[in-house]
Amino acid sequence: MFSVLSHLGVSSKWVSFFRRALEAPMVFPSDGPSAPVRIRKRGTPISGPLSDMLGETVLFCLDFAMNSRTNGARLYRLHDDIWFWGSESVCVSGWNVMEEFAALMGLAFNSDKTGSCTVTGHPTTITKVPSSLPKGLVCWNFLYLDPLTGRFLIDQKLVDNHIKELSLQLNACKSIFDWIQAWNIYGSRFFTTNFGRPAHCFGLAHVEDILTTFSRIQTQLFSETGGSVTSTLKSMLHARFGVENIPEGYLYFPMSMGGLDLKSPFVPLYLIRDQVEGNPDKIMDTFFTEERHSYERAKKQYDDGDVWSSRPRRDKELDLEGFPSFEEYTQYRERTSRALHSAYDQLMDEPRECAVDVMVGRVVQGGKWETRGMTNYQKWILQLYGADMEERFGGINVVEKGLLPTGMVGMFRESRFKWQG
Incomplete structure (x- = not known):
């Protein structure tokens, strides 16, 4: 923790203050009346502003390393649970980053609560998880992610x-x-x-x-x-x-x-x-269908010359490249598509109670x-x-x-x- 603080530019005066606050002399009553005074050398007190700040400072390094080494993947943390997902290559690289971070910081992951899962569009075939990823189920409380259906089921x-x-x-x-x-x-x-x-x-x-x-x-x-x-x-x-x-x-x-x-x-x-939505797959199926129709309409307008543009003349040379392919058209949908944002919000909504x-x-x-x-x-x-x-x-x-x-x-x-x- 102190090395991270120093690396991030925290002054030696403040680092010394944090060190004195954490390395407190302690006596545990359970050790008996003659127990020696010991200096805390590891960890932080639970549920304190200082502990939260120092913990987030260290974990920020993990967030940054994950984002840098996986070309933009993010970690999602809920208390001490860490989640991430993506393509097979992204997950393998991300897990390597996490293992490297844990070894460097002297931390360890709970193997009983660590797992991985590969979900495909084929509900009758289980795809093997890469050997470098942790074994076990992807769990949250009483739920686990089923690799066949891609659904969270009750354990x-x-x-x-x-x-x-x-x-x-x-x-x-x-x-x-x-x-x-x-x-x-x-x-x-x-x-x-x-x-x-x-x-x-x-x-x-x-x-x-x-x-x-x-x-x-x-x-x-x-x-x-x-x-x-x-x-x-x-x-x-x-x-x-x-x-x-x-x-x-x-x-x-x-x-x-x-x-x-x-x-x-x-x-x-x-x-x-x-x-509640009976079949949530329909929401995404509708999005993909409308996205394809939107692309076809835009391409037809371009091919017919029915396109109004306010781009400067120096950008007209882009027209020489022709209309983008469907793969190019959808490459940044997660950043630019309002329709995808609407579908995402609809899926994340909780159903309202019916009136009685x-x-x-x-x-x-x-x-x-x-x-x-x-x-x-x-x-x-x-x-x-x-x-x-x-x-x-x-x-x-x-x-x-x-x-x-x-x-x-x-x-x-x-x-x-x-x-x-």
Whole structure:
């Protein structure tokens, strides 16, 4: 780090300051009361502005070397994850740069998380990865890049490991509130986050893959109690309190309406399922078709002499070279094509949730239960279970507003909940 700072022109005064800040004397309590004072000689403290600045200074050298040695390739870094892609020759050169950098800086890559993949336009043939590139899968959380389809798929083996861990956490819960809290955080939010946010570039297949996996998670977790989170929670309530025939709306309704606020991982996916692009390949196919038509139109205008030009006379000599080939025409499309930019933005967009119209009893009649301020998720739950709840309780709310101390209940749930080590 200090060599890099000096090379970049940082004065010796500041380098000395950074050295004193990093080479701090340290004593670790775990080493016992007579532990000697040691000087830190490697690394930086975690999550500090100074650490971020020094880390980025060193990694800037890697970014610069990668860009220079690969004729413009870029590294994409997310925390300590580094991604890059391109042609086979670019990736081989880029990996050589990274290995050279790591050896020079005394760093090492995590071999368990390092991999490479070759994706082609032939979905039935796996192309071998060059021997100089790292072996292993290209992974991001629970997703891995499939070389056959070129899609990110869910790693079901990794899901199985977390199903076992979730089962351990749920079995350790001593109260209904703790059990619901564990499910909401682990069984719903954690898996949802690590399955990746649906986007048009992933297509409908990604959403269907997530739905299928969530169904499998519940079937495997609750095989002895009906195969779903609702049947299991109903069994627990019956075993502890002797209550039978519990409506599912009571489980899913928010605490403000007297429910248990159980979260469903399926509803957010159904809200966007019909909005996501079914086949993202069509977007690029359309772009390539229109690009070819645009080229043909421009070439025809040129050949017919129907071209207006405001170039200076000295540039007229370029006309002697003739109209550019299609390869020349598209060579810099990533820098100049508005149509490609539009297609890219469309693929990167996340699908919008569909609007939910609530058609339940007094809500429709404009009664006291209004949907203003509700999220689409809450409206979906209300529409799905509202009629049954009205029939059971004479209204949407299980408990009248103001009678349930929701703030105290929320604090009680969060303060009691503990994860098992």
